[in-house]
Amino acid sequence: MDWDKLRIFHAVADAGSLTHAGDQLHLSQSAVSRQIRGLEESLNATLFHRHARGLILTEQGELLFDATRAMVKRLDAATARIRDSEEEVFGELRVTTTIGFGTLWLAPRLPQLYDKYPDLKIDLMLEERVLDLPMREADVAIRMKEPSQADLIRKRLMSVHMRLYASSAYLEKYGTPQSIDDLPNHRLICQNPKSAQVGAGATLVSELMASEIPATLTVNNYFGVLQGVLHNLGIGVLPEYLVYDFPNLVRVLPEIESVEVPVFLAYPEELRHSQRIAAFRDFVQDEIFTYRKTLREQALS
Structure with a gap:
């Protein structure tokens, strides 16, 4: 298949116009049209529906555009790797x-x-x-x-630990637990121990769940856990690095934390x-x- 014709086809499909593609490629509209016609003849397929408002890809055209889009992406990545130098990062x-x-x-x-x-x-x-x-x-x-x-x-x-955090508003309303025995009086927000997560976090959650906490909210990622804590839903199991960006988080039961997570x-x-x-x-x-x-x-x- 003619690579030059594919390059021109991709530009036309991307622009939706022979004129705009020609401007990008520095070719006349008639030259672009001839190349598209030649490609359609070689494939024995119609690639575009012609309308007064522009060009619309046919089903066959969509298939070819998917292929050329992947090719262009691969070529751009390869070009960037080849041109990678000490002076440029792109x-x-x-x-x-x-x-x-x-x-x-x-x-x-x-x-x-x-x-x-x-x-x-x-x-x-x-x-x-x-x-x-x-x-x-x-x-x-x-x-x-x-x-x-x-x-x-x-x-x-670095290393991080999973720890227990709550919002100051939640603690003002429901009190601050003084020991793990107080946790059943609070809602625990955490990842489900069976969901994909670091082993240290899953282990800590399993240990906390052993306290038979009646009210829980489990989420399948820490972003959801954080949102629950920030909206005063309960005490959450979260990684310690969040304290840097969310200084209003209050650590509770500081003696409780996971093992080190590298x-x-x-x-x-x-x-x-x-x-x-x-x-x-x-x-x-x-x-x-x-x-x-x-x-x-x-x-x-």
Whole structure:
């Protein structure tokens, strides 16, 4: 199949107009029209419905546009990797992490990364499933345990604990529990122990549930737990890093916390020299340094 014709077809399908596509490609409308006609003849298929208001893809055209869109995306990614240099940080970077960490810690800090590297295209994939980095399901991962896959560069970023938090408004209304024996008098907000989450969090929740707490709200991610706590529904099991961005959270029963949860950054060995990876790694490390420094200062004040 003629690559040049496919390139022109993609531009026309994307613009919805021969004229606009011609302007983008620096070709006349008649030249673009001839190329589209030639492609339709070679495929023995009609790719566009012609209307006075523009062009609409046929079913066959939609199929081809899906294919060219995937090709263009792959070519853009390949071009960015080839052009990656010490002077430039741009192109797509596919980042995977958990829903909780991604929504509550990483995403709010991304403006600082974009301020420094405005040409980056971050594809943030938030899910509990561990994506296969060596098979390039993602470029870089932040995980709540040490990666076990081979051929990965890994760096420990920090450790976190799961702890109990409530809003000051909730505690003013219902009182502050003084021991774990008081928990049955409160609503517990947490992830379901059977839902996908860090093992330390699931263990802590299971231990708390053993107190036979009559009123609970379970959510399948920490973002939902946080919303429940912020809206004064009860006492939530949440990661300690939230205190930095939500200073109104009040820790209750400070003697109760999960075991340590290590946080690792990992990426494939083959991306060792990628400037996009280096920029993202340095950004995350700088943000964590700031976070830890602020917590130390708060503890001393």
